[in-house]
Amino acid sequence: MLAHGLVHTYELTLPILAVGSVWGATFPATTLPGLGTVETTLFVLGVVVSGGYALFGLGALPGGLLADAYGSRPLIVASLVGMGGSFVLLAFAPSLPVVAACLLIWGISASVYHPAGLSLISKGVQQRGTAFAYHGIAGNIGIGVGPLVAALLLFFLGDWRLAVGLLGVPALLAAAVAARVDIDETAAATDDNARASGDVGSLAEFFTSSRRLLLGPFVLVFVVVICSGLYYRGFLTFLPELLGRFDSLSPIALAGRTIEPSRYVYVGLLTAGVAGQYLGGRLTDAIPAERGLAAGYTVLGVLALGYLPVARTGLGPLLVVSAVMGVALFAVQPFYQATVAEYSPAGTRGLSYGYTYLGVFGVGALGGAVAGGLLTVAGPATLFGVLAAIAALAAGLSMYLIR
Incomplete structure (x- = not known):
């Protein structure tokens, strides 16, 4: 829970730094x-951030293999050291390409956490749904508190470099x-093959295990989690x-400084995800996970179509629709985490979660670049229309899984 909270602290602090008033103002143009x-547009910032986010997902697959082979603790420790170190280095970045390099280090360090942590829960705890809920709540506390702390540090310190340097310290302590x-x-594994062997195994064993997963119904789960990642990041x-x-x-303007309310509404939306994680986790123990996925993505599709029209009517409706979006966005996560456990054997649980977060955060990282591109050339309405289409695809596949 401690590690999960820190992973998402850093993950969701990056959008605050990527806005034009922080990195865009510090690095208005870059010579390549x-x-x-090259002018630093939203598309350029989207590509920079998406690089780190992509490795956050792409590294999950080897991370899952290592979790199956050596256990979760060494990977979680390495992840924390790498994340904290990358943010300390980020504080000294002299240019946007160096910022991108620091984010790549963060991404590969953070990537091993989810397959390691979720494999630990799925094999170490019998009440998976409830455990996933508490684990998710910890992540959402990081998602909400991390950006809030970052916004407050930016306001009171007025220096993003000092702020990110300080943010790197908690991971090193953790x-x-x-x-x-x-x-x-x-402790909860009933399959002897779930025990770590200390050997990553042969390439042939990797392909055999992967084929067993991807030629079965797990492949549909894999596509669903890709949709989840694209929607989430987009x-x-x-x-x-x-x-x-x-x-x-x-x-x-306040006391010679500028308060940006958008940052705090962003934090509030993410914090509402705590309720979503808890609700989704408890429901996962009560109803089939596939039904929860179908319902959750249907709601997300409707919210994508209605978010802008509602938000434009005033502050109150904007706050309400943002809170509902925060709950719905994170309520689906325990459902797909539990679905992965149902569709994969314990002995390759790390591998299955590796594929899961390869889809969620690796392929899903494209959502950031796509969002930046659509906002640059088309506008918010087009972006939310694409998000609605992605949610509709995920809901349809979830309904097929029910059958």
């Missing part, structure tokens, strides 16, 4: 070999804690920027 000087915790990682990457365009959230 062969391309000359790594020391994680290295000392005494746990039994396989909606959240530039959410502070989008919120700042509403008249009801215009910047406010």
Whole structure:
């Protein structure tokens, strides 16, 4: 729970830094070999952030293999050290390409957490749904508190470099804690093959296990989680920027500094996800996960179509629809996490969650670049229309899984 909270603290702090008033203002243009000087548009910032987000997902597959082979603790410790170190390095970045490099380090470090942590829960706890809910709540506390702390540090310190340097310290301290915790990682596993062997295994075994997963119904789950990642990243990457365009959230001058209400509404939406994680986790123990997925993505599709029209009517409706979106966006996560456990054997649980987060955060990272591109050339309405289509596809596949 501690590690999960920190993973998402850093993940959802990046959109606050990626808005034009922070990195865009610090690095208004970048000189690239062969391309000359490139203006720092939302699309460029989307590509920079998406690089780190892509490795956040792409590294999940090897992370899952290592979790099956060596257990979860060493990977969680390494993840915390890498994330904290990357944010400390980010504080000294002299240019946007160096920012991108620091985010790549963060991405590969963060990538191993989910397959390691979720494999630990699925093999170490019998009440998976409830455990996934508490684990998710910890993540959502990080999702909400992390960006809030970042916004407050930016306001009071007025220096994003000092803010991100300070943000890197908690992960380094948490790594020391994680290295000392005494746990039994396989307390609830009934499959002897679930025990870590200490050997990653052969390439042939990897392909055999992958084929067993991807030639069965797990492949449908894989596509559903890709849709989840595209929607999640497409909606959240530039959410502070989008919120700042509403008249009801215009910047406010206070004591010689500027308060940006959009940042705090963004934090509030993410914090509402705590209720979504808990609700989804408890329902996962009560109803079939596939039905929960179908209902959840249907709601997300409707919200994508209605978000802008409702938000434009005033501050009150904007706050309400944002809170509902926060609950719905995170309520689906325990459902797909439990669905993965149902559609994969315990011995390759780390591999299955590796594929899951390869889809959610690896392929899903394209959502950030797509969002930046659509906002640059088309506008918010087009972006939300695409998000609705993605949710409709996920809901349809979930209904097929029910059959």
